[in-house]
Amino acid sequence: MTRIVVIGGGAAGTGAATMALQYDRSSSVTLITEFEDIAYSPCGIPYVFGREIDKFDGLFLQPLSYYREMGLTLETSTVVTRIDMQRRVVHAKERSFPFDKLVLCTGWEYEPPQVPGLDLPGVVFIKNIRRAMELDKQLDRVHRAVVYKAKPLGLELITALPHRGIETHLVDEAPWLLSDFADPDMMKPVQDSLEGLGVKMHQGATLQGFAAKDGLLSAVQTSDGEIPCDMAFLCTTMKPATELARSIGVRTGSTGACVVDDHMRTNVPDVYSAGACVEVMHGLLNIPVQLLPGSFAYPMGKLAGINAAGGDRSYQPVYVPWAIIGGKVQVGGALVSETIAKAMGMPYIIGRATGITAARYYPTHEKMHVKLLAEPHSHRVLGAQFSGGDGVKERADFMAFAIRKQTTLEELATMENVYSPPIGALNEPIALAAQAALREVSQK
């Protein structure tokens, strides 16, 4: 009987533990997490705050009893203090867990900004769902909130909080929203939509501290001045949580995350790692990327669990489709963005088009702006971005797959598409953008 210990109860950890047990029913699988819960979606928390989702219950994949009945040993609210690789034992306070195979899914943690006032009541981080439930009750008394940094979670918050009637301010040193992987021209409709919802944008402003009155948060201090507020959500830079991994000699890479091979094995024998704490290769850029969201963490975790239980599965390089709603605008794409291409010195050509998401005579049709990047000589597609109405997510997924398959502009320009008045226009916007790029190339 193989004893498998999984540390971490997020998407990767839950996937690893359940799949290890399913692969080898004779194995003993223990999942250890420092939190009270496992297998919930922290990305859904802003939508509960904004009352688009009724209750926090909906964010849980399954209740704890489901996993216990499956045969998993769950150790919640258990903090791992050290791992003894010699004796192959994971030590927690007053408990220890022997293992044959270890799977580290320790996820990520926030990098708090180094400013005064960080420990004031009202200055909050969003991660633990129990803490989010307490914050939700406090939000009824909040009239003005500041969100620091427009990372994806921050963007979800500034979209959701105005739904609850809270005056929302965004403070971010970055020059535009999601500047790490999206282009400013594609994010402009999102910015305009958020401003239309009443969100006050303070981009280019530096966070300097938090002011207090009677021991409670009263304002956020920025280079743009003081912003009075009742609550400040810090969606700061995240970093992979690798302290435990490094304590047993797991190698970390240039991103700070654990280095794993295509089987999720680390350099330490019988130790696997998966999820936000690992770096994986980007298929096009051939550089490591980390802190990928749940849709990557879950399959990585499942694969690590299967391999820990004796399987032989491999993980492919990633092409990172992404999508999010900001205000009333959907935006998304598949890396590489024009900004990243410029930063890396990659030559590219651009194809742009604005199409529609349904037949032009159908009342619910919306615009769909498309921007394609392609290699100038081979016309191989390097990246895509979309902003507009429904269908951004599907197009982002499609383009990530198309880029994986080394699709060219010529193939996209002649792609087939569905025509159905409520859901598909005659001309697919992606094809229009590819045709525009080829037209521009032929005219040069």
Next chain:
Amino acid sequence: MEAAQKAMLRQYPNTGASPYPKTGPIYALSRFLFLPGFRLTPWPLRRRMMRLFLLRRIPPWPAQASARKGGDRP
């Protein structure tokens, strides 16, 4: 990445953060002085300033050119 972001803002103007600081007496006064916050200016003042800067009297057609062509009509 920072250099690329700056280049992108030059390539796509008006998509980034506001270029001017939002503190100080000039920002406070700019609400009323139409400098540079166009949207912040109260509309009666905005309208007066726009008319002052942008509207010009239409110059009359030269009388001789008008006479040769038989008037203004084609």
